[in-house]
Amino acid sequence: xxxxxxxxxxxxxxxxALAVLPLALGLGDDKxxxxxxxxxxxxxxxxxxxxxxxxxxxxxxxPPSGEIESALFALxxxxxxxxxxxxxxxxxGRRQGEQRAARAQQAGERTDSGTxxxxxxxx
Numbered sequence: 001x002x003x004x005x006x007x008x009x010x011x012x013x014x015x016x017a018l019a020v021l022p023l024a025l026g027l028g029d030d031k032x033x034x035x036x037x038x039x040x041x042x043x044x045x046x047x048x049x050x051x052x053x054x055x056x057x058x059x060x061x062x063p064p065s066g067e068i069e070s071a072l073f074a075l076x077x078x079x080x081x082x083x084x085x086x087x088x089x090x091x092x093g094r095r096q097g098e099q100r101a102a103r104a105q106q107a108g109e110r111t112d113s114g115t116x117x118x119x120x121x122x123x
Contacts, residue, residue: 001009022028046053063069 063072
């Protein structure tokens with residue numbers, strides 16, 4: 001196995017462990033909503049400490065259920081990952097194109113230097 005393949009496999013195992021271990025170890029079993037988001041936990045803590053607290057802002061859209069809220073969050077994460085992947089892919093493609101153009105230009109300069117080899121344009 002190549003070194004990169006080993007590293008990728010190890011990272012995949014670590015990510016799977018991070019996803020499965022909290023469920024397998026029963027973390028959060030004592031809570032009503034064991035895997036609630038930080039916003040919900042913060043709201044609960046604030047209302048326990050200061051019952052008269054009123055938020056400064058209210059949400060623009062309140063989803064009808066937690067499942068829809070989770071789906072919208074997952075959609076937002078997927079769109080963000082897609083934008084980042086597109087950006088990094090575009091940058092890599094441009095860099096590879098510049099490298100190919102530079103090699104082609106160097107190959108053209110070598111053939112123009114008086115040798116009898118035809119320039120094929122292959123890289």
